[in-house]
Amino acid sequence: MPDQTLPLAHLYARIADDRRFDEFHRVLAPHCRISGPGYVMDGLPAILQGMEVLRQYDRTFHLVGNHTGEWQGEDLFIGETYCLASHVYVREGQEWKLDMAIRYQDRIERLPEGLRFAARELKLAYVQDLPLSMAR
DSSP, X not given: OOOOXXXXXXXXXXXXXXXXXXXXXXXXXXXXXXXXXXXXXXXXHHHHHHHGGGGGSSEEEEEEEEEEEEESSSSEEEEEEEEEEEEEEXXXXXXXXXXXXXXXEEEEEEETTEEEEEEEEEEEEEEEEEEOOSOO
16 A cells, blocks of 8 residues: 555645645544644644644745555554644844744544644644744
8 A cells, every 4th residue: 555644744734834724624534633842732623722832923835755664454554744834923123933843643544535643743743932043
C-alpha cells in the first residue's frame, strides 16, 4: 500500500500558515484530538476555535520534516512528524521570531472521505524566541 500520509502533514501546515481554517476538514477527522503542553482540543469545532490563536502572529511558517510510522492494518497509521514552526510577531516595534521544534505523535485513520488525522499530540523538543534581524 503506498504511503499517502506525507501529503496530509504538508497540507495541515499549509492550511495553518495560510489561515484557511475552514479547510481543516480536509485533513482532520470530525472527532480529532489535538493536544500539547497545557491544552487539549477535542473535535473539529474546538480545533477551529483553537487555531484562531495563530492570528496573533503576523505570519507563520511550518516546515514539515521527518515523517515516520507504520500502518496498523489497513485503516490506521501510527507515526511521528517533525515540524519546525516559526511564528513572526512585533514586540516594541521590532520583529521577533518564535521557533518551536515539534515532534507530533500522529494517529491517522482511513475514513470514507480519505485519510484524516484522528489525533496529533504536540511534543516540544525546544523553543527559541529571538529578534528577527533580516528585512522582509
